[in-house]
Amino acid sequence: MKRLFLIIGAPGSGKTTDAQRIAQKYPERVVHYSTGELLRAQVERGTKLGETIASYVDRGALVPLEIVMDTIEEAIKESDKEIVLIDGFPRSVQQMEALDRMLQANPQIALEKVVEIVVSPKTAKERVLGRGRGADDNEEVFHNRMQVYLEPLPQIEAFYQERGHLAKVDGERSIEEIVQDIEKLIFHQQQ
Ligand code: AMP
Numbered sequence: 001m002k003r004l005f006l007i008i009g010a011p012g013s014g015k016t017t018d019a020q021r022i023a024q025k026y027p028e029r030v031v032h033y034s035t036g037e038l039l040r041a042q043v044e045r046g047t048k049l050g051e052t053i054a055s056y057v058d059r060g061a062l063v064p065l066e067i068v069m070d071t072i073e074e075a076i077k078e079s080d081k082e083i084v085l086i087d088g089f090p091r092s093v094q095q096m097e098a099l100d101r102m103l104q105a106n107p108q109i110a111l112e113k114v115v116e117i118v119v120s121p122k123t124a125k126e127r128v129l130g131r132g133r134g135a136d137d138n139e140e141v142f143h144n145r146m147q148v149y150l151e152p153l154p155q156i157e158a159f160y161q162e163r164g165h166l167a168k169v170d171g172e173r174s175i176e177e178i179v180q181d182i183e184k185l186i187f188h189q190q191q
Helices: 017-027 033-044 050-058 063-077 094-105 121-132 139-150 153-162 175-187
Strands: 002-009 032-036 083-087 109-119 166-170
Touching: 002 017, 002 166, 002 175, 017 032, 017 083, 017 175, 032 033, 032 109, 033 063, 033 083, 050 063, 063 083, 094 109, 094 153, 109 153, 121 175, 139 153, 153 166, 166 175
Parallel strands: 002 083, 002 109, 032 083, 109 166
Antiparallel strands: none
C-alpha cells in the first residue's frame, strides 16, 4: 500500500523545498516528486515531448492533462517507498478528476492528505522574483502562474474538504515550522 500526500501552493509558497526536506529526513520511508521538476527534467532531455512541455512552462501555462497524468502515474508507480509526496499537483479541476479516476483504478494507492501551503500573493511574488530560477520567474509570467493557480483553487479546496483530505498550513513561517506541521500530518497515525 502506498500512502499519497499532495502538496499544493502558489508559486513561491515553498512547496517543493518543504517536501524535499521531509524526503531527505526520512529517506527509507518517503519519496518526493515535484511536478514542475519532473516536467523540467523532460525539457532538459531535449525530446519532442520536452519541446512541447517547454512551450507551456515558459509561459507559465499548464502542461496538457495527458502529459501531466502520465508523468504523475509513472512517478507513483516507480516509487518504492511507502510514503509518496507530490508537490504541484493537482493544479486544475480536470487533473483532480483524472486523479480520482486513477485512484479508483489503483486501490493500492491511498490518497491521505492534500496539504495546501498558504502564502499571501505579496510573499509569493517576492520569493519568486528573488530566486530567478529560469524563463518562467519574471514578473509577467509570475502573474500568469498566480492566476492559473488561483482560478481552480476554490473548487479543488471544496472537493478535498468534503472528503476530509484538505489540510491548510501557514506558509509564512520558517521552513522548520512548516515542515514540522507537514510531518505531523504524515506521521500522526503511525508515530
Ligand atoms: P512549479 O515548479 O511548480 O512552479 O511549476 C513550474 C511550471 O511547470 C508551471 O508553471 C507549469 O507550466 C508546469 N506545471 C507544474 N505542475 C503542473 C501541473 N500539475 N499541471 C500542469 N502544468 C504543471
